[in-house]
Amino acid sequence: MTEHAIDWAGLRAAALAAAENAYAPYSGLSVGCAALADDGRVVTGCNVENASYGLTLCAECTMIGALHASGGGTLVAFACVDGSGNTLTPCGRCRQLLFEAAAPGLLVDTASGARTIDELLPDAFGPSALPAR
Ligand SMILES: O=c1ccn([C@H]2C[C@H](O)[C@@H](CO)O2)c(=O)[nH]1
Numbered sequence: 001m002t003e004h005a006i007d008w009a010g011l012r013a014a015a016l017a018a019a020e021n022a023y024a025p026y027s028g029l030s031v032g033c034a035a036l037a038d039d040g041r042v043v044t045g046c047n048v049e050n051a052s053y054g055l056t057l058c059a060e061c062t063m064i065g066a067l068h069a070s071g072g073g074t075l076v077a078f079a080c081v082d083g084s085g086n087t088l089t090p091c092g093r094c095r096q097l098l099f100e101a102a103a104p105g106l107l108v109d110t111a112s113g114a115r116t117i118d119e120l121l122p123d124a125f126g127p128s129a130l131p132a133r
């Protein structure tokens with residue numbers, strides 16, 4: 001799929017709608033994200049905080065759960081926004097989560113344009129580093 005075929009405005013809108021469902025009483029930062037899967041469906045996530053702060057789930061984490069719960073697949077394009085619609089780029093842990101679910105060349109929306117997952121997480125640790133079993 002070529003970049004011009006990706007409906008970035010639609011992905012950002014889906015991410016913003018997901019941010020409405022964020023549970024972020026501790027940080028006050030609502031986050032929503034959305035990704036286009038290789039079969040054309042759009043999966044979304046929102047951050048879910050916890051009174052035990054370190055247990056917080058980033059929006060990307062719940063989105064990856066939704067990807068698998070709705071049938072799996074790989075991700076072609078990804079966008080993340082705060083509750084005001086400002087573009088956010090994923091934290092380090094979420095880059096790793098996205099890497100494992102990425103279709104080749106996964107595009108990630110950033111404030112400076114779309115970047116590939118390989119640009120955002122160069123020399124990534126991944127499944128190929130594990131011993132054969
Ligand atoms: O990539 C990120 C980075 C942060 N957050 C959330 C976690 C926490 O609830 C809030 C503040 O860090 O933002 C995400 O959802 N995704």
Ligand SMILES: [Zn+2]
Binds near residue numbers: 058093094
């Ligand atoms: Zn994160």
